[in-house]
Amino acid sequence: MRRFRRNIIILMVSKMVAPYIMLFAFYVIFHGHLSPGGGFQGGTLLSAAILLMRLTAGIKLGERQFKRILGTPLGSLGVLIYFGVGFLALLWGGEFLNYAYLPFGLTPEKLRYLGILLVEIGVGIAVAAILVSIYDDLLEHNNE
Amino acid sequence: MSNFAYISVAILLTLGIYGMVLKKNLVKKLIGMTILQVAVIMFFIASAVKGGATVPVLDERLGIPNPIHYISPLQHCLMLTAIVVGVATSGVAFALAILIYRRFKTLDEGILLQRMGEK
Amino acid sequence: MWPLSIKRPGGVPIKVIIAFFLLIFCGLLIYVSATLPLRGDSLAPMHRDQSAVGSPGASAYYIRNAFRDTATPNMVTAILADYRGYDTLGEETVILTAGLICYLLLRKKER
Numbered sequence: 001m002r003r004f005r006r007n008i009i010i011l012m013v014s015k016m017v018a019p020y021i022m023l024f025a026f027y028v029i030f031h032g033h034l035s036p037g038g039g040f041q042g043g044t045l046l047s048a049a050i051l052l053m054r055l056t057a058g059i060k061l062g063e064r065q066f067k068r069i070l071g072t073p074l075g076s077l078g079v080l081i082y083f084g085v086g087f088l089a090l091l092w093g094g095e096f097l098n099y100a101y102l103p104f105g106l107t108p109e110k111l112r113y114l115g116i117l118l119v120e121i122g123v124g125i126a127v128a129a130i131l132v133s134i135y136d137d138l139l140e141h142n143n144e
Numbered sequence: 145m146s147n148f149a150y151i152s153v154a155i156l157l158t159l160g161i162y163g164m165v166l167k168k169n170l171v172k173k174l175i176g177m178t179i180l181q182v183a184v185i186m187f188f189i190a191s192a193v194k195g196g197a198t199v200p201v202l203d204e205r206l207g208i209p210n211p212i213h214y215i216s217p218l219q220h221c222l223m224l225t226a227i228v229v230g231v232a233t234s235g236v237a238f239a240l241a242i243l244i245y246r247r248f249k250t251l252d253e254g255i256l257l258q259r260m261g262e263k
Numbered sequence: 264m265w266p267l268s269i270k271r272p273g274g275v276p277i278k279v280i281i282a283f284f285l286l287i288f289c290g291l292l293i294y295v296s297a298t299l300p301l302r303g304d305s306l307a308p309m310h311r312d313q314s315a316v317g318s319p320g321a322s323a324y325y326i327r328n329a330f331r332d333t334a335t336p337n338m339v340t341a342i343l344a345d346y347r348g349y350d351t352l353g354e355e356t357v358i359l360t361a362g363l364i365c366y367l368l369l370r371k372k373e374r
Binding site: 035 | 235
């Protein structure tokens with residue numbers, strides 16, 4: 001097969017643009033309350049920022065940004081954060097996933113606000129890590 | 145004739161089923177499945193609008209929230225789940241297609257059935 | 264031998280019969296879509312405050328009470344993470360399961 005040669009323009013542009021995509025992804029996750037956005041949308045943007053370097057520079061240089069073995073553990077961590085918030089509400093007297101019973105000492109509306117924020121962070125981390133992990137699995141046998 | 149959006153959804157759905165049934169290559173069948181999922185998602189989102197209403201994010205200039213001013217947010221919430229399930233299904237389906245190619249060295253349905261029959 | 268390319272001795276191949284049935288299916292969908300409520304009607308049964316059997320209508324309830332219960336202006340996030348948070352937990356488990364399936368099927372063992 002013909003050897004694939006990397007283009008210098010694509011490498012330079014993606015190297016400069018990828019941090020801003022990641023910053024925008026964090027903005028979308030954390031402003032899920034005030035404008036359209038939230039966990040799933042921000043998680044997909046975050047995975048796009050990581051996959052951009054893997055597509056343009058190969059897996060060896062892309063691993064400096066996000067290692068390949070970190071995919072599934074971070075996905076499990078995201079589900080654990082979601083489940084942990086719900087379980088915390090269960091331990092302090094309420095039902096499962098009723099955020100008004102979290103132990104932080106605010107009014108019930110502010111406690112639900114905080115509960116939604118923690119849950120969306122968990123969802124964002126899980127979605128980003130799993131999408132990058134699926135891409136890495138599909139390209140396992142290509143060594144370049 | 146004012147439900148024009150539903151006609152385009154019906155055409156996309158039929159194209160998706162056509163791709164899944166009448167094409168021989170496995171990857172083309174998977175593309176048909178993705179088109180089918182997108183058609184169902186578009187149907188729900190196209191049915192959630194109201195005349196003269198805005199996006200379902202609260203605006204202080206409109207006062208107390210009144211269902212006349214905002215479009216229905218329920219369909220958007222359900223379709224977020226549907227989009228993510230579609231992505232997961234496509235990922236697993238492509239992984240299975242890679243395994244089939246490694247084992248049988250073909251992605252054509254007729255030759256695949258033949259080789260599976262003689263193993 | 265692809266099963267759909269078998270030629271029947273009568274005349275019409277199986278592919279043409281299936282395509283004809285697909286066209287009938289598409290026509291049936293277009294005919295039924297004309298009987299749905301008008302798109303964009305504020306008085307459609309799904310947008311009302313009370314459904315036909317007397318239970319409160321879902322989207323009208325969520326629009327009126329989302330800010331009072333959760334102090335978030337974005338109603339879609341409030342529904343997704345608070346009113347229907349259990350569905351979002353199940354759906355995140357679906358993503359995790361898909362990632363683990365791809366990992367188990369495709370990663371080679373280090374020898």
